[in-house]
Every structure is written in C-alpha cells, then in structure tokens.
Amino acid sequence: MLTTEAGLSTAQVAERIAAGQVNDVPVRSGRSVGEIVKANLFTRINAIMGVLFGVILAVGPIQDALFGGVIIANTLIGVVQELRAKRTLDRLAIVGAARPVVRRDGHAVEVTSADLVLDDLIELGSGDQIAVDGVVVEAEQLEVDESLLTGEADPVVKQVGDPLLSGSFVTAGAGAMRATKVGRAAYAARLAEEASRFTLVNSELRGGLNTILRFVTWLIVPTGLALIVSQYLVNSDDLPEAVRRMVAGLVPMVPEGLVLLTSVAFAVGVIRLGRRRCLVQELPAIEGLARVSVVCLDKTGTLTDAAMAVAEVRQLDPTAPVPELLGLLGAADERPNASLRAIVEAYPAPPSGTGSTAGWRIGERIPFSSVRKWSGATLTDPDGISAQWRLGAPDVLLPAGHPALTEADEYGARGLRVLLLARTTTADGLAPEPVHPVALVVLAQRLRPEAPDTLRYFAEQGVAVKVLSGDNALSVGAVARTLGLPGAEHPVDARELPTDPAELAEVVQRHTVFGRVGPQQKRDMVAALQGAGHTVAMTGDGVNDVLALKDADIGVAMGSGSPASRAVAQIVLLDNNFGALPAVVAEGRRVIGNIERVANLFLTKTVYSVLLAVIVVLSQVPYPFLPRHLTIISSLTIGIPAFFLALAPNHERARPGFVGRVLRFAVPSGVVAMAATITSYLVARSVYGGDLAAETSAATLTLFLVGLWAVAIIARPYTWWRILLVLALGCAFAVILVVPFLQEFFQLSLVGTTAPGIAVGLAVAAGALLELIRVTLRRTGADTPAVRRQPAGTP
Template sequence: MQGLTAAEVAERVAAGQVNDVPVRSSRSIKEIVRGNLFTRINAIVGVLFVIILAVGPVQDALFGGVILANTLIGVIQEVRAKRTLDQLAIVGESRPTVRRDGVAAPVTAEQLVLDDIVELGPGDKIAVDGTLVETADLEVDESLLTGEADPVVKQPGDPVMSGSFVVAGSGAFAATRVGRDAYAAQLAEEASKFTLISSELRGGINTILKFVTYAIIPAGIALIISQLTVGKDDMPEAIRRMVAGLVPMVPEGLVLLTSVAFAVGVVRLGKKRCLVQELPAIEGLARVDVVCLDKTGTLTETAMDVSEIRALDPDAPAEAVLGVLGSADERPNSSMQAIIDAYPAPDGWTVCDSSPFSSARRWSGATLKPPGPDGETATWLLGAPDALLPAGHPVLEQVDERGALGLRVLLLVRSTGTLREALDRPLTEAEGVTPAALVIIEQRIRKEAPATLRYFADQGVAAKVISGDNALSVGAVARGLDFPGAEHPVDARTLPEDPEELADIAERNSVFGRVGPQQKRALVQALQSRGHTVAMTGDGVNDVLALKDSDIGVAMGDGSPATRSVAQLVLLDNNFSVLPSVVAEGRRVIGNIERVANLFLTKTVYSVLLAILVVVAQVPYPFLPRHLTLIGSLSIGIPAFFLALAPNAERARTGFVKRVLRFALPGGLLAAAATFGSYLSARGTYDGNLEAETSAATLTLFLVALWALAIIARPYTWWRIGLVLTMAASFGVVLVVPFLQEFFQLELVGVRAPWVAVGFAAVAGLLLEAAWAVLRRRTAAGDKADDDMRARSEQ
C-alpha cells in the first residue's frame, strides 16, 4: 500500500475531505469574550447599573466599572493562558505516520485526509476511523470508547475507531471517516478544551452565587418599599438607597479572581513546560493525598544501558540473536532500544516470523534463520524471565539476585515450537524452552526524583510505586531513593482479586512489582475506595487504564500518544520535578481563593443583615452606592487581587463553602451590628443630617472591614502589612481632601460621633479576633484528626 499521491491529497483537501476537527487546548477568542461578559454576576450588576444611571449621579454608578473590569481582566488573563496552552499543545500533540507517494512521514492529525494510509505501532492513538489493510499481531484497546478493557486482536478488513489505541503489534489502516464524521471526534474535542468547571472551588462559588441570586429579588422589593415609606415617596432617592443595599450583596470579584488565579497558574506552569489539558487539574493535584508512580520513565529515565550478557547456553549465539531481534522491532521500547544500541544486527540472518512486545504477555519474539546453508531455523523469545519460565526454575534465582540490586533483567530463550504456538498458550506451560542468556540492563535514576519524593513526604502525600518490572528490582530502585516501604516489595501476581482485601494491601504497602495494566487500574480504584484522592503518573500503554481512572493523570511528554491523550497534565520535558510546582500552584489557587472568599462573603452577609435591619427599623438606608463602592474597593476588591496571586503553601482541604461561612457569618454579623449601632447613634447626635450620619456609619464599616482584611492577610510579610496600611491611608485621603469629600459625600462632623464610630468598630474588631482564634483552633484540631486518621490507615 503506497498511499495517496500528492495530487490525490490536494483533491481531497479541496473537497473538504480533511480531518478538520481542531484538537484545541483552549476556548476560542469569541468564546472567551462571551464567557467572561455574559455571566450571572455581570447580569445582576448590569441591571442595577442601568437602574442607577436613570436616577442618580455618576458617583453612584461607579460599581458599574466592575462589569468592565471583570470582563477585561478575565479576557486578558484567559487569552494569555490560551496562547501558552496552544503553544504547548503543538509541542505535545501526537503526529500520526502516513504513507503518501510510497513514503511514510509524520503529519498532524488535522492534515489527515480521506483514504490516507495511516501506520500503527504500540502506543499509537488512532486519530480517525478506518479499515485495516495490514496487521502484524495487532491488538487494539477500545476501552476509552466501549468500556471493554480486554485488547481486541485485529485482522485486515476489521474496522478501527478513533479514540482507541494500539497496545501491541503493528499495522496500517485506510481512513474511512475523518473530521466530525469520525466516531470520537466530538468527544475528543470537548475533552481537550480548556475548562473552568468541575472543581470544588468553582462548584462552591456557584452554590454561593445561586443563593445570592435567590435572595436579591425579595431583598430589593423589601428595600424599595421601606425607602419609599421613610423617604416620603422620593422615588429616585429610594432607588439609590435600594441599589446601595443590593450591590454589596453580590460577591462580584470572587468569580473574576478565581478565573484569574487559575489562568495565571496555567501560564506559570506553561513556563515550566507543563501542559495543563484540563484546568481543574491544577486544583486537583493540590488535593491529592496519594500519588502512584510508575518506575520506568518516572523514577528512572527512559534511556537504559546494557551492562552485561550472562550466557546460560554456551552454544547459543546470544549477541547475534539480540541484534536481529532489535532490528526486527519497528517500535522498540526502552529496553529493546538499549539492546539495539549495544548490539547492531549482524548480516545474513533472515526473519521468518516476528511478534512485537506486548505488555499483557510481557515478551517479544521472532523465528530466525542464521546465515549459511546449514543454519537451523529457530524461534527466539525475549522478555520477563517469570513469563518465560515456570515458577521455581533455577534461572529465576539468578534473576532475583540481580533484580535485588536494582537491575532490570530480561531472558533470551530458544523454543522448539513455532512462534504461533508460543502466542497461543502461556510459555511457562510449554516444553522445549531453553534459557540462552540473561540480559542485564542498568536503569538511570532521575536526579530530581529524591528531592521530589521528599517534597511529597513533607507535604503528607503518600507515594506508591506501581511498576510492571520485577518486584525485587523495583524494591531495589526504591531503596536507592530511601522510599518508605521499599524493604517489602509486593509481587502483584500474589494480589487478591477481592476489592476489600486489595484495598487493605494497597494502603499498607508502598512498592508493587509485576503489576499488569488491569492490576494498576484495580490498585488505583482500591485506594479511591478508601477515600483517597489519587494521582497516577506514567508514560507507557500499560499505564493508560490507571491514568484514565485516577483523579489526576500525569503523563510524560515522550510517553505514548495514548497516555498523553487521557492525562490531565503532560510534563513535556519529562521533568518529574515539575510536580511540586503543580502542587504549589494548586495550593496557591485554593488557599488564596478561600482567603479572599472570606472577605467577599463577609460583605455579602453584612449587606443582607443591614438590609434586614433597615427594613425592620424603618430608617433610611445608611449608604449610597458610592460609599459601598469605596469601602468594597479599599477593603476587599484591590487587596483581594494581590492576595489571590500571592504565594500560599497551605495544604488543600475539602469543605470550601463550610469553612468560608465559618468566618463570613460572624464577621458579617459583627460588621452589620457595629455599623447599624454607629448609624443609630449618629442619628441621635446629628438629628436628620443624613450626610453626617452616613459618614459615621461609613467610618465604622470601613474600619471593621479593614480589621477583617488584616486578619485574612496573615501571616504578615512586608508587602501584606504595606497593603493593609495603603488601603487605610487611601481612605484617610478621601476623608481629608475636599474634592474627594464632596465626590463621595463624606464628611466627619464634630468629635463625639466619629469617636463613637471608632469605638463600635474597635469592639467589633476585638470580637472578630476572638471568633478567628476559635476558628483557627477548630481548623487545627480538624487537621490533626485528619493526619492521625491518615497515619493509622497507613499503619
């Protein structure tokens, strides 16, 4: 099959028969603008903005700038993230090999056209639907589409579907459906989009916004009726006071800051060559408490070196056979590549039949005829010793001795049967298998692995090694890294099938060897069944199922296309040490958004309570929109923007909404009580001077809000202290500069009322400190209980 000619490709492109589904890592510019403009927050604030423009001066419409700010900042940050992701996606995307004009060459998935001949090898993801025209022991995993985990053996004429991937063998297929006609095209496109959903943070924030939306309509009705009653039917003034009561109920900056914090995280990780394929992965990895590591490609480098060939049969031409087996493998794995580098193929040998490596049977083989008329054709197999020899065989003792030193050991055997017979039944049950040589391969431990493992240990994240290699060899590598539990590696062939028993073993042990693809998946599910949030790293086809089922899948950049397609994070430079940066970014996002959410929700609580108090007491609402815009900007909006992007290494915890409300409810209650008390006191002092009464209430509310900011900004650094002091100074400037006094209608009259206002704020601040201390003690006690429970489960 020579493939299409250049002219035939051009004809199909002109006819639109091209795979035109762009696999995008982000939303389009149009979608970004629409998604940031048409939000629930902008709709609520926009309606209030239009209302105030109709009745009030421009000073009272300042809050409308929130719509513009939310949209512009959100769009700018997401466009930055989009550009970063798009550039990284180009680097990390798979490139199928296509035959055109008789030459095989890689192209992008979007360049495939109808009737293209696409070559397949182990680990290749099938990009479009097609019909097989060539196969060589081809096995395809269609579990991502059908849910059936067993690989399907394919023959010429069989269909293949986009979204499946090759686990063994090789072949080629003719593309029959491309673009949006392909089976998994839409699914793949949606799965790879940059998304802002499906996270606890955003779910919690949306829950809060839902309740605010439900509360704002009855609150608005009650306020307008109340203000009309006390204002002697002055409709414009009543509307202004009503809008002033409703605007601060909306946590307008919280959604913006969440989006900005996530987008900035994407850009920061992009600079470290980490492709975030699903945005919540940043948050998700920060919540992980168990990380499962594949040894090869994660703890060790993919490149290996053959250190020794130990002959078991002196008459066997082991080095020559190894050279021929290497040359016959079109898609060599890392072990075979080490053999190819060490032993070039000799001349004169003929490959009569061959079978590539399969992670299910754990060996590859070929029927070879040596040079010369007297050369005897024989079948040679190379793979895991325990897959080629029965248990208890003397050679396996030698294998274990070298495996215990951290070496990878392959066994070369000669079989009297045919290669097809070897494929039909387990080799350990076959007779006529003669061990020829042990191939000893050294693995290079990644230099960044020890520091990364120490980081996870310090952060309370349990690490587990789950590898397909010999258990003793895996244990030796783990011991070299001072890995906890490395002294007792578990051979996965002894693992029970009962889920409860498997979960017990998975929690008690840390190092597992001889783990098959299904067992990797089962171990991940077992840990999840015990309430763990599990991350899985991997680079090979045998890791795909576990990556897919884990909470967070992390693939290496030079891993198979299948692993990269199902993972949420791709480390493009295969740099394992980037994972702590991802965890740190997630913790920064989670911790900082929770920190600023305390401020926004406190404002919502005191706004609701003030509205209720005003309606019940039948007094004018103490503020105009401009006053609350000033207070909100200086005590929440501006400082929250800086706090949301600051470093934060606090451990991520569940229960976002519950914890935020623990601070926001008492904080809002104290702010509302102090402000309303100061307002009533000022009414008694000024006797109808509404501007003076408002100024006293504004002073109290600002001081309480500033005190809350000072609490939330802890632990203090020089810039946090400077931030709080700058906000305080800015409010002071408004109080003393005549132009700003007039603009915001603020003027402190006399001495008594302002000092009473300060007194109310001081009492509220001290009570807020006490509430914060109690909250911190409860949080610390809860964290200690979680740590104790985790320690008991690990024991």
C-alpha cells in the first residue's frame, strides 16, 4: 500500500548537490563543442592535406596553395553546421526529456532526470522510465519490465524492499522508490559506457565511407611514394617545380570533401527536422529512415487522437448502479489511461476523502496492464456487500460465443472502442473469469486529420503500412477502412497468430491490420518483418510499444507518449503530429540518396588521380598539372556541385550495397577521364614540344570538360536549378580562360587551335563513353540513384 513519506528536504538536496551525488549522466544526443571542433579539425584527411599545404607554402607560389583554403573552409563549414545541429538537438531535448516526479519537503514536484539526487523519493506510475537505481519503498500492484536490461520479457511484480534498476520501466500499478545509485554509478549508465545494450543505429553509409577511405589510403601510399620519386627524377633540375607537381598529383587522390558533406548533410537534416519539432536522438537514424520499407503504426495516438469520449453506455444488467461503479473505478486508478480518463470525464470521480464516497469503499485495486487488457478493484457498497469489478476488453473478459460479444462486435465494426464493465467472484488478479457482464461502455475516437494524406504518401513511396493495435481487430479494421488503407477489410486477431517465426512473417507480410496485439507480439512481429528482409520503422506512444520501438530499425515515439517510449526511440515527434512522418522519411532519403550521388563525383576523382599518377610514373614525364589547376577542376566539377546536390530534395528509397554501386560508376568513369586526359596531354606534348604551360592547359581543358559531363549525368533528372548549376560551372571556367589576370594567375593558356581542338574532341568522346556507362548500369540494374531517373525536385 502507498504511504505518505515526505522525501528529502531542500537542505538535504543542497547537501547532496554539493557532494556531487547528482544524476549527472552525459546526454546521449550529441558531442560537446570541444569534441565537435576536434572531430572536424584533427582528421586524417586534414593531416595529409595540411602537410602538403605546408610543403607548397615553402616553395610557392601562393596560387598553388589554394587547396589549403578549401580545406580550412570545409572544416569551418563542418564545425558551424554541427554546432547549429547541436543547438537544435539540445533545445529540443529539453522539451522532450522525461521529468520524474519526486517528493521534496512533503510536496510532489517535477524535475529533470539530471536533477535527481541520492536518496530522492521518486513516484512511479505506468509508463514511467526508471532513471536511477533504487529500492521500492511504496508499492500498489507495481509491475516493472526489465527486458531492455535483462532480456526477460515478462513484467516483474515489485514489493516494498525490492531493487529497481535504471533502464527498466513501469508497466502497471503505482509506487515510489528511493534512489540508491545515481549518475555513472547507475546500472543503465554502466551498460551504456560498456556499449552492451544501448548501441547506436547501424549506419551503412558511415561503414561504406570508412571502407572507401581505407581503400583509398592503401592506393595513395604506394602511388604517392612512386610519384614523389618520379617527379624528383624528371624535374631534378628544378626542385620547386618537382615539389609542386608531386603535390598536384597527391592532392586530388584524397576525397577531402566527402566526409565533410556527409556531416553537413546529417547536420542540415537535424536542423530541418528540428523545425518540424522532430527530436533526432541518434544522428544515423536519419539515414535509417531512407531505408525503411515497412512502417508499423499503433492506432490510438497515431491514426486517431489519444483523447476519447464516452459515446454510449449500454446497460446489460438494469439493477447495477453503473454510473457510480464507473466513477469508483475511475477514482481507483491514480494514473488512468486514455480510455479511463474519458470515463472519468463522463462520470466524475468521487470527492476526495478517506477512501469512501456516499457509503461506497474502494478496496484492493488491480491497475490496467497491456498484457491483461483490463483493470479492476474491490468495491464495497453502502450495505457492506463487497464485489470484484473489472473494466476491460469484452473479448478478453468473456468466453467465446457470449451474447454480449455480438453487440460489442457491432460497435467495433463501426470503429468504436468498447469496454466491458463486469462483476466477478474471484479476487485473483490473473484470473478474471467467470464474470457477469453489467454494461458495455462505448468510446468514440477522432481520426487524425493528417492520417489519410500520410498513409497515401507511404503507399505512393512503396512503403508498406502495418497497423498493430491492442484494440479489437474489428474496431481497428473499421478505422483503417475509413482512412482508405489497403487490406483493412481483412483485420487479423493477433491471438490467433502462429508462434513460429517463419509462419508469423508470412502472415504479417500478407495482412495489414492486426488487433489485440500484446507488447511481446509487437516485438515478435517487428522481428519477423526484419527476418524477411525488411527495414522496419515502429511508431508508438505507450508503454506497450516500448519493446517493439527498441527492436525496430527506427523507433519513432510521440512527444506526449510515456517516458519509457520516448527514451528508447531514435526520433521523437514532439508535437505528436503523425503527419510529420513523411517529412522525416523524406529527409532520410534526401541524406542517403544525395551522399551516394556526390560520392560518385569524389570517387571518380580519386580513381582518375591514382591512375594518372601511375601512368605518369611509368611514362617518366612531368605530372600534367600544378595544384592550382586541380583546385579549379575540383572546385568546379566536384566541390561546388556536390555541395548543392548533397542538400537537394531526393525521394528515392535507399538500397543496400552503397559501396558496390558507387564503385561500379566511379571506377569506369575514372578510367575514362584518365585516358582522355593523358591522351590529351601526350598529344599536346607532341604539338608544343616542351611548352609545359600550354601542355598543362590542354590537359586541364580535357579533364574539366569530362568532369563537367560527369556532373551533368549525376545532376539528372534536370530541373531549372540543376541546368543553371551546370551552365554556371561551365561559364566560370570560360571566364578563367578569357580574363587575362585569371589566365596568368592560374597559368592557363590555350595556344593555337590544334591541341585545344583535340582536347575538346577527346572530352566529347569521353562524355559519350560516360553516357554508355550510365546506360549499361541502368540496363543491368547495377545503377546508383545518382544515375537513375528519380523524382525531380527543387532546392
């Protein structure tokens, strides 16, 4: 039974704060400012480029060191964007954070989890996440789920004196606990530090980029060493020139902007979602959304408003005082769920007192449980006669075939929720039968206005929707039919589902609407879909959704949901707006699709740079470029277009195999670019006979045109801004070629018409080969989203 212990005093709280006995667990959602600066500044790529930048500064001229300015700008952009994202996350995290109720100075007050101190007295109710370790000091039918920590699915009944572990959550009942371990000493904090349970979302994009960078590193080291020796031997009479051309060969091998753009894309995604009041608790979750193929939805709070209203009470026993009974059962639950709150509003709770009202007395209480699907209490009438009363799902409380179930099903077929008020002779909380039905309580729910458009969006995008609800299957099916959800005409009662994972997966994939789904079944259904190869997003707001939210690839919780559901989800919709999900999914697709798109540009550059260096080493000729030339080419054909393309709309659902698809385009494209460039360079050498500036200019023209053609392919399908982007890049290069100051600054001079004409011809031939590569990839199905037709958009 509950007591009235006063909790800590203000002075005692101050003493514990001064002693450092505070729940100072680090925030999971982001890095500190220092860590952000360090992570963006001290990178392997910046170290390589910094050394090369220093070498060029030593030999000059300054225009060959322009690539260093690009690296500095990239680092600043990365830091600024991540800091903006951090501010957005921190601001939203304050709004979405759980606020435990503690007793201090005899009063119940809400505090943040970080404000909890040792020995705090924390009140507990259904759906509460336990933030610190402690011991139960008050308990009334208190049930706790520890599955996130122990893997044990069944709730544990807790009595006074029993231990509680942080990371578990209350599934039923009420009580209070005293904090015995806070901060890093708590169980969940230790698990998080050991990374044994609370792992980040798997990121194929992050893993793929790491694979690419490792591959590039292995290519650069031997090729770079050979190039250094080659350029020293070829230009032994001019050491500064040898150094400049050696650096020119090394710089483009490094995909310096790819990691930056990935970070920027993630950060911009966080900021955009933040504007829609979506809290992203793990950054890679944005990527995971791009891969979602199935969205599992709860009905209440997602398709319908959580708030309900009593539409009708159908009295089955005319002798029973139904209004009084409903009011008493409402008063018996200290934390009523949405259904019971609607009943309390229609039949107000009795006046506060010593546990009696108009002669009635409330005895033992059994709180609502998602597993039981009913609640109850022992009520004693004014004549002193006691009875056990139950309020819950009719098809759970009554045996199959009972006449009252026919009426309940008729209401359910109209999309209404039905509860049964019944009397039983047993006091066993686990055995409600046999019961005597007294009344059917009919509750009306309002459909969310954004639900039809949201479901239509998922259908258009090829994302399957599954409705997993604890309500009656007929009722859930009626709501889904009203919303136009395909397959809603055949709802399935989850109590009849097979337990074999393979059979379960087959049923879950074939059907759309499921009713009477228990918490463990939701978890099993998510696992079945994942086992069938689907990427699953789960949305929910209640304690019964926690297990499925945790196991889903992406968990999405409502901001008004239970603290437990918000704690385990990767994304929290703070405004409870189900209509925000399309924007969330679209943001994920934009990030992963666009990073894959621009990765083609960066990897094409790396491939042609490495191959060009190999050919130069074997031919024993001066490297065809100075750093300044490759700064122009990299900026106009990779850096600038990649920045715009990485932030553009993109609605293509991502597929596995990111690294393979990128390499299938980048490797042949890099070979083509290298072949055209080296041919143009060798032809120019035969035409100009030693005029290194003219030879370099011809090779630069060829490589730029081939690179621009690659951009034109990657930018498809064309929109006005994409066409304008390609034209602007071409015009910028043309300006460099015709303005005398820029010609001299960048050492570009097209002499005569023979070599430049051949350079343009070779670029056109290379462009035709790039088009052939694109067509071949499309026909073989090995194409990337970057070279496949997809929905157009504007920035």
